[in-house]
Amino acid sequence: KAGVTQTPRYLIKTRGQQVTLSCSPISGHRSVSWYQQTPGQGLQFLFEYFSETQRNKGNFPGRFSGRQFSNSRSEMNVSTLELGDSALYLCASSYRETSTDTQYFGPGTRLTVL
């Protein structure tokens, strides 16, 4: 089976712009979670989607949003980018909800905000 794929792998944006990141889960997986990884804050949970519904959300401002499509692919959007949004954004998929299942991670999208 193909693993979790994320596009693009690298992205450079300027402050105030918006960005959309994409994640394709492992075939058959219905849960997709997003994480932000920075040197200062570590790995922080953004949100989880299961069967097109957002089930959980971390402590991030409303500028961070996401959605999941019927084929389980997910997108994450960040509006009005700030310098502090520079990070590695990781997507993870699992067959069941993340509370009971193992998550498999993609390679990440490295976002740089200038």
Add this chain to the structure above:
Amino acid sequence: AQKVTQAQTEISVVEKEDVTLDCVYETRDTTYYLFWYKQPPSGELVFLIRRNSFDEQNEISGRYSWNFQKSTSSFNFTITASQVVDSAVYFCALSGTNTNAGKSTFGDGTTLTVKP
């Protein structure tokens, strides 16, 4: 709230030494899952092990072993006869099923460097 503490920020060993990475967790959930992931320089987190709160049996997989002690809320990871390829950042994670359902919490990670 749930919390995962990996007190060791960085560990450096020489090849063939054994090394233990510590993980201590806090949760109010009665049922929860613990995980270890490896993040090599390429950046992708690689799943190593999953353990539920009712299974306190230790596990061994090749050179890797895990010691889960519910009484001390610890889930430590030992690499026996370390190799240079083991150099990576290792994360311990906790996922609750009650009040913290779906919110996976990761420790800050331990950077392991294995020198030849």
